[in-house]
Amino acid sequence: MIKEELTPHIEELKKAVGEKVSEEELIEELNTYLNVYKVSPDAAVKSIKRKYGDETSMFVSAASIVKKINEMTGDEKSVDLVARVVYIEEKQITARGTPRTIFSGILGDDTGTIPFTVWNIGNFELVKGETYNFKNAYGKKWNDKAQLNFGERSVAELSDIVLAMPERKISYSSDVKISELRDGLGNVTVTGKLLSVEPKTIAAKGEPRTVFSGHIADDTGKIQFTAWNEFDFKEDETICAKNAYIRSWRGVPSLNFGDMCEISRVDEVFSNIQSGISKRSVADIFRTGGGLDVMIAGTIVDVRTGSGLIKRCPECNRSIVGDECTSHGKVDAIPDLRMKVIIDDGSGALTTVVSKEATESLTSVSLEQAIAIAKENGDQEAVRKAMEEKVLLMNVAASGNVLSDDYGPMMIANSIERTFTDVKKEAEELMEKVEGSL
Numbered sequence: 001m002i003k004e005e006l007t008p009h010i011e012e013l014k015k016a017v018g019e020k021v022s023e024e025e026l027i028e029e030l031n032t033y034l035n036v037y038k039v040s041p042d043a044a045v046k047s048i049k050r051k052y053g054d055e056t057s058m059f060v061s062a063a064s065i066v067k068k069i070n071e072m073t074g075d076e077k078s079v080d081l082v083a084r085v086v087y088i089e090e091k092q093i094t095a096r097g098t099p100r101t102i103f104s105g106i107l108g109d110d111t112g113t114i115p116f117t118v119w120n121i122g123n124f125e126l127v128k129g130e131t132y133n134f135k136n137a138y139g140k141k142w143n144d145k146a147q148l149n150f151g152e153r154s155v156a157e158l159s160d161i162v163l164a165m166p167e168r169k170i171s172y173s174s175d176v177k178i179s180e181l182r183d184g185l186g187n188v189t190v191t192g193k194l195l196s197v198e199p200k201t202i203a204a205k206g207e208p209r210t211v212f213s214g215h216i217a218d219d220t221g222k223i224q225f226t227a228w229n230e231f232d233f234k235e236d237e238t239i240c241a242k243n244a245y246i247r248s249w250r251g252v253p254s255l256n257f258g259d260m261c262e263i264s265r266v267d268e269v270f271s272n273i274q275s276g277i278s279k280r281s282v283a284d285i286f287r288t289g290g291g292l293d294v295m296i297a298g299t300i301v302d303v304r305t306g307s308g309l310i311k312r313c314p315e316c317n318r319s320i321v322g323d324e325c326t327s328h329g330k331v332d333a334i335p336d337l338r339m340k341v342i343i344d345d346g347s348g349a350l351t352t353v354v355s356k357e358a359t360e361s362l363t364s365v366s367l368e369q370a371i372a373i374a375k376e377n378g379d380q381e382a383v384r385k386a387m388e389e390k391v392l393l394m395n396v397a398a399s400g401n402v403l404s405d406d407y408g409p410m411m412i413a414n415s416i417e418r419t420f421t422d423v424k425k426e427a428e429e430l431m432e433k434v435e436g437s438l
Contacts, residue, residue, distance in 0.1 A: 006027065006031075009030060009044070009045050010023065010027060010030065012045060013026045013048055013049065014026065016049050017048075017049065021052050022326060024321075024324060024326055025326050026048065028321060028326070029048050030045075031321075033047060035305045065078070065080070066079070066080045066081065067079050067080075068081065068109055068110075068111045069081065069083060069107065069109050069111050069112045069113065069114045070111035070112045072114055072139055072146040073139060073146055074140055074141035074142075074145070074146035074147065075141070076138055078136050078137070078138060079137050079138065079139060079148075080133070080135045080136070080137070081109070081134050081137070081148075082109060082132070082133050082134070082159055082161050082163070083107040083108060083109045083114075083131070083132065083134060083163070084107065084108050084109065084129065084130065084131045084132075084163050085105060085106075085107060085126050085127065085128050085129065085130055085131075085132070086106040086107060086108040086113060086128070087106040087128065088103055088104070088105035088106075088126055088127075088128050089103070089104060090102075090103055090202075090203060091103070091104055092202075092203075098327070101121055102117060102118060102119055103118035103121050103124065104117045104118070105126075105128075107148060108163075109163050110163055110164045114146060114147065114148050115145075115147045115148070115184075116137075116147065116148040116149070116150065117147070117148075118150045119149065119150065119151050119152075120150070120151060120152050120154075123150070123152070123154060123155070123156070124150065124154075124156050125156075126156060131158070131159045131161055131163055132156045132157060132158060132159055133159045133161075134148075134150070134154065134155070134156050135154065135155040135156075135157070136153045136154045136155060137149060137150050142183060142184065142248075145184050175189050175190070175191055176188045176189060176190055177218060177219075177220040177221075178192060178218045178220050178221045178223050178255075179220035179221040179278070179288075180220075180288075181223060181246050181253050181255065182246060182248075182253055182287065182288040182289055183246055183248035183253055183289055184246065185245065185246040186245040186246070188243075188244050188246065189240065189241065189244070190240075190241050190244055190255060191218060191238065191239070191240045191241075191266060192216040192217055192218040192222075192238065192239065193216065193217055193218070193237070193238045194214060194215075194216055194233055194234065194235055194236065194237055194238075194239060195214065195215040195216065195217055195222065195236075196214035196235060197212055197213075197233045197234065197235055198212065198213055198214055199211070199212050211226055211227060211228055212226070212227040212230070212233060213225065213226045213227070214233075215292075216255065220278070221278040221280075221291070222278070222292065222293065223253060223254065223255050223291075223292070224253075224254045224255065224292065225254065225256070225257065226254060226255075226256050227256075227257040228256070228257065228259065229257070229258075229259065229261075237265060238267070238268055239263055239265060239266065240263070240264045240265075240266045240268075241262070242263075242264075243260050243261050243262060244256060244257055244258075244261050245258065248290065252289075252290040252291060252401065252402070252404075253288060253291070277294070277295045278293065278294060278295065279295045279297070280294050280295070280296060281296070281345060281348070282296060282298070282343075282344070282345050282347050282350045283347035283348045284347075285350060285402055285409050286348055286408070286409060289404045289409060290401075290402045290403055290404045290409055291401070291402050292401050293399070293400075293401065294399065294401065294402050294411065295397055295398065296345055296350060296398055297345060297395075297396070297398075297419060298343040298344050298345030298346065298349075298350075298395070298396070299343065299344050299345075299393060299395050299396075300341045300342070300343055300391050300392060300393065300394050300396055301342050301343070301344045301349065301393070302341065302342040302392075303339060303340070303384060303388040303392060304340040304341065304342065304351070305340075305384070306319070306338075306340050307338065307339040307341070307383075307384045307387060307388075308337070308338075308339070308370060308380060308384035308386075308387055309336075309337060309367075309371065309373075309383040310335075310336050310338060310380075311323070311333035311334065312333065312334045312335075313325035313327070313331050314331055314332060314333070314334050315327070315328045315331065316328060319336075319338075335367060335370075335371060336356055336367070337356040337359045337360060337367050337370055338353060338354060338355065338356060339354040339359045339362075339387060339391070340352070340353055340354075341391065343396065343411075350402075350409060350410070350411055351408075351409075351410045351411070352398050352400075352410070352413050352416070353410065353412050353413065354398070354413045354416050355412075355413065355414055358413060358414065358415050358416045361416075361417075362390075362391060362396070362416050362417070362418065363386075363387045363390045363391060364390070365383070365386060365387060370383045373386055394418055395419045395420065395421060396416050396417060396418055397417050397419050398411060398413040398415070398416040399413060399414065399415045399416070400412045400413040400414045400415070
């Protein structure tokens, strides 16, 4: 759509979200939904309103629903509840390129528990063990499980209500392999080799606290871990952790050893520790939500808009339109190369962002050549088309980290290589499977 056609939608969005988002950001968002995700203008506007909070529809009357935790579905627009803070921690995150502090933890009542996140901590002073009357919260879903969120309009008031909290029973599960771990799992037992251990100092309730983080691996994969107590971990030793739990950041699962975790040293020897890259199917990635050092093998079925020659802000390295960065204003943009491709491995399709070096290697188009192509054609889109001609329907193996957001998993690939199919071998393997099933 041309700019004049976008104007009414931009004006509608500006009225809906107020001053929370600049006009330039709204234009960029709208372009992304229309040109990248290929949705209709009405659907794009609704999605952007929902993302940033529609001020014309976010008003909540006294008719907010009141629920118990076991009644939460994750679809609530405004909900009130009385609950006790079972666990709370402070986290430092980066949102739209800006550092931000949030609270996250677990709330409980007499019906159960639920994870929560406080996005505007200035409105809240929550204390572990206290009971509060929460108003105007909203629900979200993650891995089909309800979560509670508190935004600018949410309120927390101390309550005198005594909740008969159900006794928390610890039940140790059977061993779970690292490749099977996903967000929301609790009371898991994991055995693995510590690949790295590093102490870190964080701020917890305004006080410095030392935690230990690193990577742990078994014969199916590896995962980040955080130990909230001193377990005297040493690199290269194999441990068994009982009653651990999983939390994710941008879809990447992290194994947590908390107060109730039991650690023991074991002599188990793995035949093949996955300390490097682990091959995964796209279907498996969608099931777990993300992962580190993952490899997928499949066919490039699409080269998306936004591929080819782009510009980046020299301050934050974000891709920008023109010479204007939404965070740093007018800048001397730096040219760069990337590809956004869809890789299909037969079990599913995954969006994959390919770095400059990997893009140059796969397409044989250098940054200098891309600049020349764009100049010759008077259009950066010519670079994307040139790359598409080279890589579309190419069989590749891509490696990197898989992150996840509201739109699903996405791989940030640091390497991608062309692969060649051994047709004879695949035919023989298929014949063996067919004969075996007869």
